[in-house]
Amino acid sequence: MFLRNCWYVAAWSKDVGRELKAETFLGENIVLYRQEDGTPVALEDACPHRKLPLSKGNLIGDIVECGYHGLKFDCSGKCTDSPTQRGMTPRRAVVKSYPVVDRYRYLWIWMGDPALADPDKIFPIENFDDPSWGKTDGGVMDIDCHYLWVCDNLLDPSHVAWVHVTSFAGAGTDEEPLDVEKTDRGVIVSRWIENKPPSPYYANLVAFEGDCDRLQHYEMCLPAIALNKSVYTPVGTGGYGKPPVDKTYVNISYNFMTPIDEDRTRYFWFQHRNTDPDNAEVSKFMNDGARMAFLEDKEVLEEVHLGMKHAKTPHIDLGLDKGAKLFRKALDTAIEAETASAELAVQA
Structure with a gap:
């Protein structure tokens, strides 16, 4: 149905900031936000525990906190803290992350294999500058x-x-x-x-x-x-x-x-x-x-x-x-x- 190993426009760059923004692309639920230094992040919008959208949680510094039981995730999708059972974070407590790049006033997202995400493959806009x-x-x-x-x-x-x-x-x-x-x-x-x-x-x-x-x-x-x-x-x-x-x-x-x-x-x-x-x-x-x-x-x-x-x-x-x-x-x-x-x- 969809070609995935390619760059799609996810948003105007100006429209993604320091808030958790829920989106759906190619049938996949995604949360967009920026880290404190402005770096854009795209994660699967679902906590691996009971699938509450992470966009319903909180952005604390550069960490996304689930609004159900407080599991915390970094920009790579790795769980960095599980407050109800510290020291015993499940190995499968990981959410999918998506490569994202700012270019031409747009935020571009790669929906396929992250290993293949080459920013040089973003569609060129001649004379943009x-x-x-x-x-x-x-x-x-x-x-x-x-x-x-x-x-x-x-x-x-x-x-x-x-x-x-x-x-x-x-x-x-x-x-x-x-x-x-x-x-x-x-x-x-x-x-x-x-x-x-x-x-x-x-x-x-x-x-x-x-x-x-x-x-x-x-x-x-x-x-x-x-x-x-x-x-x-x-x-x-x-x-x-x-x-x-x-x-x-x-x-x-x-x-x-x-x-x-x-x-x-x-x-x-x-x-x-x-x-x-x-x-x-x-x-x-x-x-x-x-x-x-x-x-x-x-x-x-x-x-x-x-x-x-x-x-x-x-x-x-x-x-x-x-x-x-x-x-x-x-x-x-x-x-x-x-x-x-x-x-x-x-x-x-």
Whole structure:
């Protein structure tokens, strides 16, 4: 169901502090907190005695104390004290710990084998530290649907023509043909729309007037990370393989889907543009517009989840589903390989 030996976004870094924060990722209950020096910690949210969530207990210094009988656990999940039977702490009084790393304003969590948790494998965000690029504050939203429905949606440039009429839609988004490409990290669905007006969302953001050439670049990477790139450039200057010109506008929407369980997804995002690095008004406009559009997606996807989960008749696929089906196949292959490797390790 889930790919585990990979990094998922667990939270915005600013949202995890010196309190016990209960979360669920990939169906596993986890408690997040920071040690006194700011180091993030993620532990199984269950005391090994009677499974009371540790998040219902207390954070004392860098130690988590269970709220039932006072068992104490350090950042590695080791029990450091058992007040009711000191000196006789059960050897199995251990909770699972998860590697966590702060990067790009996010807290990332590794849900698989801790021995394989390499921070260099965190998804790279190009130009993140480039002062000439502007960032939005971003956001987070829970969607009551399976995470792959969100992934499908983010590999579908066509839906904007009907779901996002006042924002991302525009001439050519309903019928221009799509290019589909498999990459070493996922799938790209894209198209250049030539000599058309910009979409309403971008009309006042681009650095030129009139019609444009426009790229819709929808990329989905394992395990569930979408890089949606919008490029606007003067008519005649766009197209595959053409270098950007002075007035080329680039906005990249980074979207991180973390499965909560089979029926819920936590959706994180922010936008990164090659202009207006210090313009708070532009950042707010873009962030507000993105949130509005994602709420439109949420309404549709929650209904899709229920409709597909409780379908009474067979569903059909359209040509526009090619990219999503290709990504699902790549993900299935990765999960199967991971499962086979884990089974071999157990046998050894």
